[in-house]
Amino acid sequence: MKNFNLRDFGAGIWERSNRYQRVAIVLVTITLAALLPFAGASFLATPVAAYDAVLVYPVAIFVLMSLGLNIVVGKSGMLDLGYVAFFAIGAYTNGLLSMHTGLNTWEIMPIGIGAAMFAGVLLGIPTLRLRGDYLAIVTLGFGEIIRIVALNVSWTNGPNGISGIQMPPPILGKEFALDDQKLFFWVVLVMILLTIWMIRRLTVRRPGRAWEAIRQDEDAAELMGVPTLKYKIWSFTLGAAIGGAAGVLYAAKNLFISPEMFTLNVSILILACVVFGGIGNIWGVILGGAILGYLPDRIRFISDARLLVFGLVLVVVMNFRPDGLLPRKKREKALVKKGASA
Amino acid sequence: MSKVLLKLENLTMKFGGVTALNEVNLEVREGEILALIGPNGAGKTTVFNVITGVYQATSGSVTFDGHNLAGRKRFQITGLGVARTFQNIRLFGDMTTLENVITATDVHKKSGLVGALFGTPRARREEKENRAKAHEILQFIGIDEYADRLAKNLPYGVQRRLEIARAMGTSPKLLLLDEPAAGFNPQEKVELGATIKKVRDAGYTVLLIEHDMSLIMGISDRVAVLDFGTKIADDSPAVVQNDPRVIEAYLGVPADAS
Ligand SMILES: Nc1ncnc2c1ncn2[C@@H]1O[C@H](COP(=O)(O)OP(=O)(O)O)[C@@H](O)[C@H]1O
Ligand SMILES: [Mg+2]
Numbered sequence: 001m002k003n004f005n006l007r008d009f010g011a012g013i014w015e016r017s018n019r020y021q022r023v024a025i026v027l028v029t030i031t032l033a034a035l036l037p038f039a040g041a042s043f044l045a046t047p048v049a050a051y052d053a054v055l056v057y058p059v060a061i062f063v064l065m066s067l068g069l070n071i072v073v074g075k076s077g078m079l080d081l082g083y084v085a086f087f088a089i090g091a092y093t094n095g096l097l098s099m100h101t102g103l104n105t106w107e108i109m110p111i112g113i114g115a116a117m118f119a120g121v122l123l124g125i126p127t128l129r130l131r132g133d134y135l136a137i138v139t140l141g142f143g144e145i146i147r148i149v150a151l152n153v154s155w156t157n158g159p160n161g162i163s164g165i166q167m168p169p170p171i172l173g174k175e176f177a178l179d180d181q182k183l184f185f186w187v188v189l190v191m192i193l194l195t196i197w198m199i200r201r202l203t204v205r206r207p208g209r210a211w212e213a214i215r216q217d218e219d220a221a222e223l224m225g226v227p228t229l230k231y232k233i234w235s236f237t238l239g240a241a242i243g244g245a246a247g248v249l250y251a252a253k254n255l256f257i258s259p260e261m262f263t264l265n266v267s268i269l270i271l272a273c274v275v276f277g278g279i280g281n282i283w284g285v286i287l288g289g290a291i292l293g294y295l296p297d298r299i300r301f302i303s304d305a306r307l308l309v310f311g312l313v314l315v316v317v318m319n320f321r322p323d324g325l326l327p328r329k330k331r332e333k334a335l336v337k338k339g340a341s342a
Numbered sequence: 343m344s345k346v347l348l349k350l351e352n353l354t355m356k357f358g359g360v361t362a363l364n365e366v367n368l369e370v371r372e373g374e375i376l377a378l379i380g381p382n383g384a385g386k387t388t389v390f391n392v393i394t395g396v397y398q399a400t401s402g403s404v405t406f407d408g409h410n411l412a413g414r415k416r417f418q419i420t421g422l423g424v425a426r427t428f429q430n431i432r433l434f435g436d437m438t439t440l441e442n443v444i445t446a447t448d449v450h451k452k453s454g455l456v457g458a459l460f461g462t463p464r465a466r467r468e469e470k471e472n473r474a475k476a477h478e479i480l481q482f483i484g485i486d487e488y489a490d491r492l493a494k495n496l497p498y499g500v501q502r503r504l505e506i507a508r509a510m511g512t513s514p515k516l517l518l519l520d521e522p523a524a525g526f527n528p529q530e531k532v533e534l535g536a537t538i539k540k541v542r543d544a545g546y547t548v549l550l551i552e553h554d555m556s557l558i559m560g561i562s563d564r565v566a567v568l569d570f571g572t573k574i575a576d577d578s579p580a581v582v583q584n585d586p587r588v589i590e591a592y593l594g595v596p597a598d599a600s
Contacts, residue, residue: 220434
């Protein structure tokens with residue numbers, strides 16, 4: 001059991017599969033994920049909050065945000081403690097635009113993503129020259145600034161927040177409803193799948209190599225011709241885009257937003273999902289987001305002391321599995337040629 | 343005489359009170375192996391750091407292939423055709439041997455994030471080219487059998503060679519090798535010497551920092567000697583070897599006193 005490693009087990013199955021088997025694995029996995037909202041009558045049921053609503057938020061949205069933050073923290077090694085800022089920008093873009101314009105959620109989505117990316121670039125250009133602790137502090141400050149601005153200016157309604165955000169318009173004739181959030185879950189699921197697709201595309205090609213090189217040795221990377229600042233800004237901006245998208249969805253799901261939803265706690269929580277699940281590994285991160293999103297709603301007493309229990313669980317798990325549940329640790333190709341093992 | 347590829351003019355580098363380089367002049371000609379030697383702390387690595395843009399020179403200039411390198415970003419200097427290895431190995435340990443080299447081959451590629459995302463024909467073609475080129479270099483250096491191993495798990499000698507292969511991945515005109523034979527036994531040094539010669543014969547120009555006199559005498563066309571940041575000799579290996587100033591710098595006693 002000591003040698004069993006779920007990550008390597010999964011990777012092994014994937015590597016041994018041929019093309020058709022892989023397609024089958026993907027389709028089955030997606031189908032199972034899509035069927036999750038129907039499993040509410042099983043052991044998965046949540047005692048207090050509606051199960052299908054829990055699946056949308058926190059579970060799916062946490063997964064989405066974890067994937068986004070993982071690009072920044074896991075793939076490129078930059079500690080961002082202000083990720084909530086982009087979530088807030090997405091949410092407020094939706095809130096403000098649906099208050100002042102007739103745009104619907106899907107029309108607002110690209111604007112929300114764009115606004116978050118713009119903020120990412122704006123923050124990234126001056127600060128991504130900083131490293132490690134300094135970057136962490138600046139991003140932490142940025143997260144707080146966004147919240148404090150939302151709290152104190154009049155056009156966001158300050159502490160009262162924005163209510164009456166529009167529900168998304170129907171998709172394929174199916175209406176969104178408060179008491180049945182399956183459709184909403186599927187929408188977020190599609191966003192998650194798109195994000196996974198994007199990350200996988202990028203990581204096997206040049207951007208992924210650049211991020212990996214930056215994470216491991218930024219100076220050596222630059223000297224090997226990697227335009228490090230450019231790829232750091234890209235990483236930060238893509239993370240921001242996903243955070244922004246999550247924010248737009250969150251506002252559309254909650255129909256009400258206020259500054260106290262966007263505190264430092266959110267940044268820390270998402271970071272916890274990333275680290276807990278397996279920093280740098282998208283499957284680990286998905287697992288981390290899903291577990292840490294879901295458990296507090298499943299086990300009643302946890303929700304009362306959420307942060308305390310989170311902290312304890314993290315301390316314990318990190319002791320036994322310092323690289324998370326599904327670590328990034330890359331396996332060498334199984335077939336090492338004879339003689340190379342000298 | 344072949345053309346001057348790299349020219350250092352009156353190069354001075356000060357770190358606070360320490361003068362690491364003092365008015366150094368040096369020319370590297372196309373196609374040669376120039377050895378840069380000197381006692382520890384003489385300023386050899388600092389020369390590499392100034393050339394590659396890690397440090398901005400306090401005064402003086404660096405000209406490479408007609409370009410003044412002052413104020414250029416490090417990755418741009420690499421793009422112009424200067425690549426280096428590190429005295430203390432700095433590979434990307436969690437990447438495979440092949441990926442280490444491919445990361446370097448990216449420098450001359452045009453496709454970036456958008457191409458990668460949408461799998462444009464150019465991005466696909468460049469990925470293929472990268473891969474082929476990286477394997478070619480690994481074969482050339484003689485470590486292709488390790489292509490899929492993680493760099494951090496490689497034997498020491500292979501890591502040193504991968505440093506050279508990765509630098510070659512950037513398609514440099516000038517290769518800066520910082521003590522590539524450090525920690526090698528005599529036999530391995532001979533092999534590495536042969537590899538460096540092979541690299542030069544393949545059309546690269548080599549500026550080599552090395553301590554081992556027999557290795558240097560065997561392969562270099564010219565030897566420049568640094569002592570306390572000042573160049574004290576620059577000539578053919580045979581002449582430098584018998585230069586009393588060089589002997590003094592190395593042995594710490596005036597040549598005539600022995
Ligand atoms: N970043 C730095 N800050 C301060 N001093 C430095 C720095 N880099 C090098 N030096 C000093 O410059 C001198 C030359 O160092 P170096 O070029 O590494 O020598 P070598 O490679 O010839 O052994 C040494 O005295 C060293 O302490
Ligand atoms: Mg040195």
